[in-house]
Amino acid sequence: MKRNEIILVCLLFLLAFGLRCYDLSYPNFRWGDEMAHVPAGTNYWVNGQFEPDNWEHPPLRHITMYGFLQIFGDNPYGWRMRNVLFGAAAAVLTYLFAREVSGRRKTALLAGLLLATDPLHIVMSRYTFEEIYGGAFFLAALVLYQRHQQRSSWLMASAFFMGCALATKWYYVPGWLLISLLALKNNDTYRSLKSALFVTTTYIFIPLSVFIGSYYFWFGRGYAFREFLEFIQDAYYSLQTYRPESYNPDMVFLSHSSALEWFIRSVTVGQGTFIGADRGEFILYMNSLPIWMLTLPALICLGVLALRRKSLVLALPVLLFLANYALFIMVKRPTFIYSAAPLLPFAFTAIACCITELAQRFGVRLYQLALGAMLAWNLYLYPVATAKxxxxxxxxxxxDHSDAKLYRE
Structure with a gap:
């Protein structure tokens, strides 16, 4: 990477970090899931127990939470800085992912900026949602896979970050299996028994080791591996039993519980307060619909383009998006809008690829107009996602057209 591009990447990180970190200490009390996530971090590290958080999800989130509490203290920065840093890193990783897919700096910049300024990703980066750092781990694994070029150490590093993603949430199982297959296909690795065994064991053994290792403190309570397998099975079946009525009725996400809505209609939930007659303060979780609605058409166009050029590299965002989105559509439990966050890097890469292709045909001004309009829209939404x-x-x-819980002061 040349010096100018390194500077560009650093500026992208600073923009994403600044948008997420500005006024991070507000509110100065634990809000939403923080009331469970923060104490659970210490409880897991000290006692090997998951309470007061959900027991079904993998516990790497507790370990990372405890680590940031030790660095920043039990205060808003200790609770939230993990997500701020990983959210900003995700914008850079999206840039690197799109750069490898398209080979173009403009495409990568547009994809990275879309994630850096996306209001849903920003608001989730300011609290303790697992989708932010889990998604960053997953992106890191993908970028290392894209760049490994038969270097075994890079593939092993990719497998390690894939394990970190799996040890955060089960969302990433389809992507893990897909990358495992692509790693075998890469340069016909599957034709060489030695290479195939190395890739298979690396991309299965290391992620599973990280996943199992995240339960270290749970094992410390005296559980055996057989009981661990039963525990994982119980967790899986427990997650399948979740229905909207399983949640606290005051939960702000309950009005939109289907993944089919995410990219075709406006979804706005959250809460806020009207202050006086003409001002307000809101924390809204929303899809930026004028941008998100381009996702499905862009994926179709990129898929067609990849078929015409016979390019598996170009098809990668489509395959990863579909592998993970199919999971959200097919699962029986509710899927709330915050679960869309891990899909956004692939959606924005597809959108950026299509806009860049069109700009090559119709002039660079099209790219500039699209970039300006999309950033302007996201920044317009920024204040109502961050309690300004x-x-x-x-x-x-x-x-007026949201499902947010709005109050008057």
Whole structure:
């Protein structure tokens, strides 16, 4: 990577970090899932227990939470800085992923900027949602896989980060299996028994080792491996029994529980307070619909382009998106809007690839207009995703058509 591109990547990180970190200490109390996530981090490290958080999800989240609490203290920065850093890193990793897919700096920059400024990704990066750092681990694994070029140490590093993603949430199982197959196909690795065994054992043994290792403190309570297998089976079946009525009725996400809605209609949930007659303060979780609605058409176009050029590299965002999205569509339990976050790097890469292709045909101004319009829209939504006091009038239509819980001071 040349010096100019390194500077560009650093600026992208600083932009993403600044948008996520600004006024991070507000609110100065544990909010939402933080009330369970923060104490569970210490409880797991000290006692090997998951309470007061859900027991079904893998516990790497508790270990990382405890680590950041030790660095920053039991305060808003200790609770939230993990997600801020991993959220900013995800923007850079999206840039690197899109760069490898397209081979173009403009495509990579557009994809990275879309994630850096996306209001849903930003608001989730300011609290303790697992999708942010789990998604960053997954992206790191993908970028290392893209760049490994038969270097075994890079493939092993990719497998390690894949294990970190799996030890955060089970979302990434389809992507893990897909990359395992692609690693075997790469340069006909499967034709050589020695190479095939190395790739298979690396991309199965290392991720599973990290996943199992995340339960170290649970094993410390005296459990055996046989009991661990039973525990994982119980966790899987427990997750399948979740229904909307299983959740606290005050949960802000309950109005939208299907993944089929994410990319075709407006989804806006959260809560906020009207301050006086014309101002308000809101924390909204929303899909940036004018951008997100381009996802499915862009994936179709990119898929067709990949078939015409016979390029598996170009098809990678499509395959990864479909592998993970199919899981959200097929699963029986509710899938809330925050679960869309791990899909966004692939959606934005597809959108950026299509816009760059069109700009090559119709002129660079198309790229500039698309970039400017998309960034302007995301930054317009930024204040209502991050609890900034804003005039209500510019956001009246959005608020009136949202399912957010809104109160008056």
């Amino acid at each position: 006091k804003v005039p209500v009038a510019p956001y009246r239509y959005l608020l």
